[in-house]
Amino acid sequence: MRIDVVTIFPGYLAPLREALLGRAVGTGLLDIAVHDLRDWTHDVHQAVDDAPYGGGPGMVMRPHVWGEALDDVLAADPRPARLVVPTPAGRPFTQAAAHAYAAQERLVFACGRYEGIDQRVVDHYAASMPVDEISIGDYVLVGGEVAVLVVVEAVARLLPGVLGNPRSAAEDSFSDGLLEGPAYTRPEVWRGHAVPEVLRSGNHGAIARWRRDRALERTAERRPDLIAALPPDALDEADRAL
């Protein structure tokens, strides 16, 4: 997979070269290119924003700079690409979306700042390619760069060969529609807190049941919306007895 990121703060994307993602790049599983939007400005001030039509606070990112940048970035690789624009006004980015993105050959991220990117940029490219305006949560950041770090990590870890143990991704939170339950490791007792006995029993059926029960309890308490969204056949009789 190739990932391109266009931003006015390339340094914000430095973490993509670290640890798990850095190894994925090093082994060729992932190809990441970060581009400075200001490279496509032509004025001495390298202006990328201007006042909003209709008035209002803040500034809006100029369409012609983005158009020149995205034209060049998209032309740099023949693989079909999906343009992803993080914005607080976007559709929620979910684990299901991460799986869908992991199947893409190429993702191009446009990092907005200020009050966002002139809407005509999204409208223009949406006429010729898939474009997603996505949100990583109901809060407002200062720019899209941090959202790109979140999305790229959620997607890259799903690529075959990136995680040491592929079962980790298969048994993620949300993989079965539920939150993951609690996890424990040695010692058996820590500051008077003991590991639940069932986890030390060696009874794999009882352990699986216990883990499912804890996941259901945690999900019902913290994310009842996920319980409501489960397909009718998702809960078995033992689940319902909880």
Ligand SMILES: Nc1nc2cc(Br)ccc2s1
């Ligand atoms: N939650 C999010 N906040 C922001 C702010 C800007 Br400015 C650009 C993208 C995003 S995604």
